Amino acid sequence: MFKDADLDLEVVILFLAGMTMTIAGILLFPVSSGLLPYYENGLYGLLLFFFAVQIVALGKTPFGEIRRSKPLLAAGVLVAATGIVTCFVPDILARLPRLALAACLGLGGLLQLVRMFASKEKFSTWIEHGGILKYLAPACGAVYLLSMSIGLLVWKHELLPVRTTAAAVLAYGAAILALAILLRKVYRLYPEAAKIPEGEGGLPIDKAMILLTGVFMLILGTLLVPVNLGLIPFSGSAQLGLLVVIQAIQMLASGSTPIGPFRRSWLMIALGFPFAALGVVSCIVPGVLVPVLTLLIAVLNVAGGLLGLKRTLAPMLERKEGPRGPVPPVLVRLNLVQVAMNLVSVMFGASMLIANLIPGRIIGVILAANGALLLYLLHLLGLIEKMASEAEARA
Numbered sequence: 145m146f147k148d149a150d151l152d153l154e155v156v157i158l159f160l161a162g163m164t165m166t167i168a169g170i171l172l173f174p175v176s177s178g179l180l181p182y183y184e185n186g187l188y189g190l191l192l193f194f195f196a197v198q199i200v201a202l203g204k205t206p207f208g209e210i211r212r213s214k215p216l217l218a219a220g221v222l223v224a225a226t227g228i229v230t231c232f233v234p235d236i237l238a239r240l241p242r243l244a245l246a247a248c249l250g251l252g253g254l255l256q257l258v259r260m261f262a263s264k265e266k267f268s269t270w271i272e273h274g275g276i277l278k279y280l281a282p283a284c285g286a287v288y289l290l291s292m293s294i295g296l297l298v299w300k301h302e303l304l305p306v307r308t309t310a311a312a313v314l315a316y317g318a319a320i321l322a323l324a325i326l327l328r329k330v331y332r333l334y335p336e337a338a339k340i341p342e343g344e345g346g347l348p349i350d351k352a353m354i355l356l357t358g359v360f361m362l363i364l365g366t367l368l369v370p371v372n373l374g375l376i377p378f379s380g381s382a383q384l385g386l387l388v389v390i391q392a393i394q395m396l397a398s399g400s401t402p403i404g405p406f407r408r409s410w411l412m413i414a415l416g417f418p419f420a421a422l423g424v425v426s427c428i429v430p431g432v433l434v435p436v437l438t439l440l441i442a443v444l445n446v447a448g449g450l451l452g453l454k455r456t457l458a459p460m461l462e463r464k465e466g467p468r469g470p471v472p473p474v475l476v477r478l479n480l481v482q483v484a485m486n487l488v489s490v491m492f493g494a495s496m497l498i499a500n501l502i503p504g505r506i507i508g509v510i511l512a513a514n515g516a517l518l519l520y521l522l523h524l525l526g527l528i529e530k531m532a533s534e535a536e537a538r539a
Contacts, residue, residue, distance in 0.1 A: 149413045153349055154202055155328045156396045160389075161194050162320030163417065164424045165294075169314025171428055176306035185230050186382035186427035188241045188298070190389065192227030193356075195248055196220050197393065201352040206252030208259055217347065224356050228363050231382040231427060242298055250295020257288040276329055283323045290316040349397040351522055357390055358518030365512025372504035384437040385426030391444075392420035402444035403451055438496055445493030452486035474531070478524045481517055488514040 168187055175182040198204045199220030203212035210216055223244070230241040260266045260281070270277040294316050297309055304312070347355065364383060371378040394400040395416035399408035406412055422440075426433040456479055488510055495502040502510070 147410060149408050149410045150332065151328065151396075151413060152331050153397055154198075154204070155324050155331065156393075157194060157198055157202075158320055158324035158327065159417070160393065160396070160420055161191070162317050162324055163421060164190060164194070165313055165317030165320060167317075167421060167424050168428055169310050169312075169317055171425070172306060172310030172313060176310060180432075181430050183234075183379060183382060183428060183430045185234050185241065186379065186385065186430070188245050189227040189229070189231030189382065190386060190424065190427045191245055192230060192241065192248070193224055193386065193389070196224030196227060196356065197352070199223060200347060200356060201349045201397075206248035207255045221355065221359060224359055225363060228360055228386065229367075231386050232364065232367055232379060234377050234379060236376065246295045246299035248295070249291045249298060253288040253291030253295060257285065257292075260284055260288070276326070276333065279326055280330065283319070283326050286319045287316075287323050290319050350394075350400065351525065353390070353394050353397065353400070354518055354522045354525075357394075358515045358522065360387070360390060361511050361515030361518060363515075365508045365510065365515060368508030368511065369505050372508065379430060381430040381432075381434050382427045384434060384441060385423040385428075387441060388423030388426065388437060389420050392416045392423060395419065402441075402448040404448065404455070442493045442496035445489045446497070447493075449486040449489030449491075449493065452489065453483065456482045456486065472531075474524060474527050478521070478528070481521050481524065485514060485517050485521070488517070 164187075171180060172182070174180045195206055197220075198206075200217060203210060203216060205216075205219075226237065226241065226244060230237055267281055270280045290312070293312055297303060297312065301309065367376070367378065370376050391402055393416075395412055397408075399406045399412050401412075422433060422437060426437055491502065491510060492507070492514070495507055
């Protein structure tokens with residue numbers, strides 16, 4: 145359990161997507177009987193966010209692989225923003241989320257199916273090589289066909305009874321999970337097949353999640369102001385659920401947790417998927433897990449903020465006591481940003497633990513500021529990497 149996990153990012157995202165669809169399919173059965181409430185926008189927003197993670201971190205769109213570029217990165221951020229707003233504010237985007245998701249699933253599934261048969265590197269190569277590769281064709285084909293069916297049901301969900309739709313969603317989830325398991329085996333045998341498309345606009349997963357989390361916080365903080373003024377509705381359950389899913393992706397992809405970074409071990413993987421499942425349920429079924437997730441996120445934010453302050457301030461204090469040397473301005477700014485972010489984390493967690501500690505409108509401003517700090521942190525990390533590469537080139 146403590147060994148490093150050899151799980152590729154694409155496989156992680158497929159597991160999460162398959163788990164999400166499986167949970168959704170299971171929950172739709174009691175929903176069809178009126179035993180559970182159902183928040184359609186929460187599921188739609190969550191799926192759009194998964195597509196955004198693939199676009200930003202992998203350069204893989206619902207319509208196929210594209211060379212990574214800045215326009216593609218911008219498109220991924222736009223898809224993420226659409227998914228986040230869809231989760232937060234019921235029906236504010238009208239039919240846009242359904243149209244976007246129907247296109248991603250329906251048209252995307254169709255194009256992927258056509259490309260699978262047309263590409264020389266796929267169907268014909270898989271059949272020719274045989275072995276485990278020959279199973280990729282039926283596994284991918286099943287996912288693409290079911291994706292087309294689900295895309296149609298998203299756009300015209302009255303086509304089938306809810307229980308039949310639940311069975312289709314459940315089958316789609318099972319097909320994605322089966323493909324994820326198969327791809328893991330393929331990538332272990334053929335590591336070169338797991339390579340991520342190159343390009344100047346690509347981001348590694350840790351930076352991609354900083355970017356998407358920054359966008360999440362900016363949107364959340366901005367929306368909380370009109371929400372607290374009673375101008376727009378808001379789904380607190382989906383907001384908590386999506387935040388938990390984002391933190392789970394960070395755990396699964398890089399070992400990063402709200403209380404600090406850890407090795408990406410199998411133990412971290414084993415903790416990450418149940419954590420993500422809680423978030424998925426909270427997005428789909430409003431209210432059921434709000435008390436649990438509120439306490440969990442609050443404690444993690446307070447603990448993570450305090451530990452982060454300790455990690456950031458301790459080296460600064462030691463530097464003052466020891467021999468002094470010139471500190472690059474970019475590192476000074478980096479430390480200040482980390483201190484500010486940790487303070488905001490403590491304040492946010494405390495406001496969740498103690499009701500009315502901070503007015504809602506002020507919390508919105510704090511969260512928006514935290515989003516801006518995350519984006520500025522990403523900028524600083526880029527500057528530091530550029531300085532390091534220039535110094536290496538000079539050496």
